[in-house]
Amino acid sequence: MASAPSAPVDIPPFQVQPLISNVLYGPDASDAAAFTVEVKCVQALGSEIYAGCSNGDLLRFALQANGPNQPGSYALVSRKTLPTGKPVDEIVLTPCISRAFVLSDRQIFFYAIPSLEPVPGIKPIRNVMCFAVDHRHIVRPSLPMDSPAPVLPVDLCVVKRTGIGLYSLREQLIYHKDIPLPGGAFLARRIGHCLCIADREQYSLIYLDAVTATPILPISQAPPEPGARPHRPMIVVVAEEEFLILSWTGAGTMGVFINVHGDPVRGTLQWPNHPLSICFEYPHVTALLPDQTIQVHDIESQEIAQVLPPPPPPSLNETSPSVLMGAERQGVGYEF
Template identity: 55%
Template sequence: MTSAPTNPLKVPPYQIQPLVASVLPGYDNPTEPTAEVRCAQALGSEIYIGCSNGELLRYALQADNPNTPESYQLLSRQSLPNARPIEEIALLPSISRALIFSDRQIHVYTLPSLDPVPPTVIKPIRNVVTLAVEDQHLKRSPPADPSHPVEAVEFCVIKRTSISCFSLSDRLLFLKDIPFHQGILIARRSGRYLCVLVADDKTYGIIDLHAASLVPLLPLSQAPSMGSSDPPVKPHILVVGDNEFLILSWTGASTIGVFITGEGDPVRGTLEWPSHPEAVCLDYPYITTLLSNGNIEIHSIETQAIVQVIPAPSTSPGPSPRSATFPVESAVRRNLVACANRYFVPSTKRSEKMKTTRVRLLRNTMIHENINLAVPADPARWRDSGIELPDEYDE
């Protein structure tokens, strides 16, 4: 096992770029010292952030003036009832809704305005342990024609002794209840299958929602138990694709990642980490993990090899030499979050990589006019673009 790429890619798949420099600048005071970011999601040009004090923040990508790069600016902030921590935000762009999980309740909000749906229309779902939205439904885009009816989104609500299945569009429709007295700590859904961590014995399992059956899998920890002194091991489940999951199990010396089908059969190879990851994300064809030392490791799903390692940030953050608008990353990485749909990342590199030059436009072998274009500093990238570069760009 290694913590360095054995065959690193010529161009690494990822780089770190800050999006919001300071989410809670007003809470660095003794009156509320514990306010912090608990979850976040991004969609298009907006970022939604849930905080430990029950605040729900909405940021949008904007430019202060035409001469400055775009950045994410706070558009609105609101508080959920009881000011309890917001544990999860699930965005459902195909129906313009968001599920907000807080204080053992699921609230429904509208997108992109993030307005609460009135309880007279959809009441909050109560007594919730966790939720699992059908993975393919998370990835649906809004309909191209607003006049067309939208397809409902299905999700499971895990309660203390049961699994409740719902369908959501303009209204919330209860589908069925599946008794499950062993309890569930976390769950992820793909089609008819629900991959879970069973609360009673801390073992992963696959539940067939149609047959209401359970297939036991690996234990969360395979290490010999030392009783109450055992350090907590965080469970991780990812939906990798249609009818495929990834589960992580601690062996006592390292953590292995096993790919499992909905029927409970292992597929592909096995991933391995030197310590148990704090967070795991999928961005096909890569699995990205945050380790306890702050390093981020990226594995290829196809080869199971490490393709990139992003070292932990410096403990002495300072202004970025590249741009004061985007400071370098803070000294602590707390979590990784996967976003099911695309979102915009502002870049300060455009002005660095582009310069103005005169390019001849040819039509029927006649030169009609000259115009100014911004082209990459490396003209080789434009060789196949159909634009004829002046002679001074010939290599």
């Protein structure tokens, strides 16, 4: 998340185009099964992109210069395969300590960035339902090499079926304590001592210092349709003490801004369908809808700033630079 300026900036003319084609294998790959591998999650850090795949591969791409009159393109510079061989569910990057937290098969693995080498001496955390790194530590900048200041640890919560484990990571992983949470959660985001979680039915705020929970909003406000899949909960940190949570109303999806005390702030966002994914870069919330349309909202006015049509099918050899990672489908990323 970028720091908020004193006044919102005008939205630039966003465009959608292929970002990386053939993320996993080139067009000459002989193994047809290779093309069934999908990109499951993506994180960007500066000009680099980290992608997690359905076969357990962890990929790092870097922007390469192609010449003075040609745009740069992304190239695969390293690949690691997780011991699980299972889909990579989530990647969280913490540049302040040069670490990547990778969730796969209910285990959190720890890798160094940018090398993607496993961090020695740290075993994976097992039986994980979801986890949340303190957002204030995610956006904390790295210290200069000659800085005399000590490197501060990064705090994280690990949600299991019966409780929340509190940890911190620097050179080593330090366990602090467990907090009871019967039933666990499927999604969590953290700001300081406040943890916003989603279980099967609702969003709640967990106060880690007081060990109290406050229900906030149901994930769906309408009765489930027969045979329909449950609507996916989504939580995004949009400010120093503010979350955005999404709730299906039966006629569309509503985005509600709440602070760490559970109070509604700003207005609300509206979508005609439940988004497949959302991302935030101040002051814009960008949502990918089921028909592949992309809607961009301004969080200050809560109005739609731009609507982008579905991206064209990418050619096999098409690549282009990007500033923001958005949708991931069938091993091809798109920028918007």
